[in-house]
Amino acid sequence: MTATRQQAEAAADQVPGSKLSARLYEPFLWLGEKTGFRRWRQKVVSGVSGSVLELGAGTGLNLAHYPAGLDRLVLVEPDFHKAGILATKPAPAGVEPEIVRAPGEMLPFEDDTFDTVVETLVLCTVADPEATAAEIRRVLKPDGRFLFMEHVRSEGPRLGPLQDRMEKTWMRIADGCHCNRRTVPMLEANGFEVEVTAEQDKFPMPPVARPIVSGIARPIAGSPPAPERGSAPDGDAAT
Numbered sequence: 001m002t003a004t005r006q007q008a009e010a011a012a013d014q015v016p017g018s019k020l021s022a023r024l025y026e027p028f029l030w031l032g033e034k035t036g037f038r039r040w041r042q043k044v045v046s047g048v049s050g051s052v053l054e055l056g057a058g059t060g061l062n063l064a065h066y067p068a069g070l071d072r073l074v075l076v077e078p079d080f081h082k083a084g085i086l087a088t089k090p091a092p093a094g095v096e097p098e099i100v101r102a103p104g105e106m107l108p109f110e111d112d113t114f115d116t117v118v119e120t121l122v123l124c125t126v127a128d129p130e131a132t133a134a135e136i137r138r139v140l141k142p143d144g145r146f147l148f149m150e151h152v153r154s155e156g157p158r159l160g161p162l163q164d165r166m167e168k169t170w171m172r173i174a175d176g177c178h179c180n181r182r183t184v185p186m187l188e189a190n191g192f193e194v195e196v197t198a199e200q201d202k203f204p205m206p207p208v209a210r211p212i213v214s215g216i217a218r219p220i221a222g223s224p225p226a227p228e229r230g231s232a233p234d235g236d237a238a239t
């Protein structure tokens with residue numbers, strides 16, 4: 001069954017977050033934004049079309065990069081404090097974004113709802129990446145696209161093992177972020193065909209949070225076994 005808005009919001013309340021970390025988020029990323037991330041965001045987000053869901057929209061650093069005239073823009077963010085900051089940001093031209101508090105593992109939308117799902121720096125943080133991938137796939141239309149930008153585990157002989165050792169420490173520094181997730185293979189194992197469009201090792205981020213990859217993932221019909229299909233009770237699901 002698709003979760004109701006109320007169920008998703010109750011689950012969002014369990015996702016770690018605080019007023020302080022929400023306030024420190026943009027200062028923490030300031031240098032990275034100025035020296036590279038902003039350009040990557042622009043490239044990734046400008047590719048969206050139709051009816052769009054952004055997962056883990058945070059404080060809204062992607063908002064300025066949306067093209068005008070989308071059919072719909074839903075900004076999903078579980079953290080109450082970040083969602084509050086998000087609500088203060090200017091909307092893209094020609095669309096009134098809907099802000100929904102939900103975790104990626106429990107999206108309160110019917111199957112096959114969106115043309116595009118987009119996320120930046122979120123699959124590194126979600127509690128259950130596989131469940132989140134399944135939810136993204138479920139809410140995407142069969143010909144929809146999932147656009148992403150993530151830092152991932154290095155395959156380098158030194159950095160990769162260092163990231164494994166640093167995982168717990170980095171999680172404490174960076175608000176629950178895992179520095180050693182193999183996100184592209186995870187998506188491929190969970191029903192997506194993935195095209196990596198950019199990858200960069202040298203980036204103004206601490207080495208544990210490199211490399212950065214961006215790409216387009218498309219659902220593969222019938223693989224893996226589709227999650228249980230269902231509908232939310234009338235009036236509860238966001239449609």
Ligand SMILES: C[S@@+](CC[C@H](N)C(=O)[O-])C[C@H]1O[C@@H](n2cnc3c(N)ncnc32)[C@H](O)[C@@H]1O
Nearest residue numbers: 056057058061079103104120121122125126127
């Ligand atoms: C590193 S921040 C990225 C924020 C924003 N996407 C950006 O690029 O600036 C990670 C975001 O993931 C959100 N998050 C954490 N757990 C989540 C979950 N289970 N489902 C969806 N989002 C989650 C956090 O609240 C936070 O906004």
